[in-house]
Amino acid sequence: MAGLSLQCAACKAQFRSVEEAQGHAELTKHADFQESTEPVLNLVCVTCGKPCRTQTEKDLHTKRTLHTEFSDKTAEAAKPIVLESPNVGASTSGNVSEANPARNEWIVAEMVQPEVNKELLAELESMGFATPRATRALHFTGASDIETAVSWIVDHEDDPDIDEMPLVAAETGNTAMQPLLTPEEAKIKAHELRERARKKKQEEESRMEREREKERIRIGKELQEARRKEEQQERERLMIFRKAEKDEERRAREKIRQKLEEDKAERRRKLGLPPEDPKPADSSPAPALAPAPEEEKKPFLPIRPASKAEQMRECLRSLKQAHKEEDANVKRAFQTLLTYIGNVVRAPDEEKFRKIRLTNPSFQERVGRFKGGEHLLELCGFEKDAGGEFLIIPREKVDNILLQTASKELNSAIVNPFFGIL
Template identity: 40%
Template sequence: MSTEMEMAKARAVEAGEGTDKKDVELVEPEVDGQALAELEAMGFARNRGVRALHGSGNTGVESAVAWLADHEDDADLDSPLLLPKETPKPSLTPEEAKALAAELLAKARRKRELEEKELQRLREQERIRSGKELAAAARLEAELKLKRSMEARRLEKEEERKARERVREMLEEDKRARRVRLGLPPEPTPEELEAERAKAAEKAAQEAAKRLPPPPVIPDADRLRDLLVGMKRGTSDAAAVTLCFQTLLRLCGNAANDPGNAKYRRLNLGNPALAARLLPDARAFLEAAGWAAAEGEGEGVLVLPGAGSPAEVVRLTAAGVQLHSALNNPFFGAL
């Protein structure tokens, strides 16, 4: 028995197709009939042709002849080639078919999910890449637009400068022509230039004076200081002096910080609570700081008549500076 037959039977036994030789049906394998006829025409026996075509995989006459050359010493070369007949596999039961279908569907579903995840990942990468490219393109376009705008503005300014220069040259030319018509030298003399500069400076000063507010009236700081020194020296009660100065500082500070508030602009020195905190000469200091007697309201009523003007605020601030010095400088009034 040939080696192919023994191997075929062994495979059949392993596959469970039977353990008894009588149970195995042996048949000649199917080969290319035309190639077999050509081999027989060339003088090879049928059994050799069948073995050669089967052994070479039915790939043609040349392969079969080469196979015969390699196996010419085989003892069973002229024996018939019989192989176990392939039996169809038994059909699946409905349960097995259903389970197999479910398994195949699950595999297909998992494969599709993996493919979708991979496709989604690739799409996300493409989206990120496209977003970066769009952002870079937008940034580049913005930079180019800014550069173009700056260049256009530069050219516009340059054109304006040239236009002003042309106008200036035309005016100078017209001025020279008028001087010639008047019998004067084409160019102005140094004296004329100096006069023009002086006239221009005077005009500029006048324009500046129109734009600036009038300078505030600065109060006499020495008088304010002298009044405070007099109050300090006029009494031996240091606590009363400190209380008076603190009260005056609060009155001046409130009026300076909130000049539009009417309650800070009117003082009633006849008020017992206020009178108890002030020394007799405090009225003179308040009047020096800007307060004045109110007409028709009694002798003890003082008001600020300046309506919150800058000069009034400056005067109150100067009074506050002197009061602050009197309260914090231990040598105030010592000299």
């Protein structure tokens, strides 16, 4: 069977003509070529039209471009190899390197730069790629677009000869790697690829815009819901504040009423009047009564003893009124007292919570220097020890209900801005 290609004995590369083998020998210094009955593959990419000469070249093209459909036109391009060359007048032996020296003159034929697309070359150079590197990319890919050439440069940037200008035989130029399309077909193909890329870009932009719109709607709903919750919480806080104000106002009115009644009873006592106004006298004369003993002449005062809660409230009110100019420090004292009492409620068995050193600088700075601070703790059950150095509440005297009442009064004094004013 006639030879269909020349095969390099060193790297097993196949070539369609002596000129191609000559270019390979000049680039690689390989000089041993043999005639082969296997044709050079001609696998044409259906998508971009690039011809691939080997299965490895096809795999690399698929990896770079993701094009997987190829048309096998090897049979159409397979022709018997012609070993004669204008510079060679010897016989066509199978092993070229074994022929006489005159037959190997084709090895030193003139080598020139390959012809590539000037516009694409200029565009690659404007992107910062060196001329040899850009020329290699366009030559070895037969690229008709920038993306393929750039991908080739990225994949081969570590090659040792990446910045060397490629050379081909002067007689063949770049015929080995020219695309199998006419200029008109290449233009049509390039136009189709551009349109496809433009449509793909438009679809991607539309998809991204839809995603952005969905994200804007989602964020808007979240902000609206957060604003609604914040307004609801603000309304609840306002209702609690107003309720506390009304409770404080009611307690103030009740206290004023009780004070008026006590003052009225005290005035009647000083004037020697009975606790209540006497009823209208009957028309019949009343029988004479024996004078009452001295101890029975004391008038009865209808004054009920103040409860613990009222005593605590009065203590806190007096403390705040006595230090009107130190509102922030008074509030800090109330919070410190609330902490002491809360610790006892939460852990009544902890002795460290039931014992307060009166000489402690922190206690004196926050509570002790205010008149009424120690008194409130005593109302809660704390007692001074024998040396007067500590306030201690025995475990058996811990009254959770009393301590919770004190916590409630302290909390009211802290949150109510009108506490102690009325």
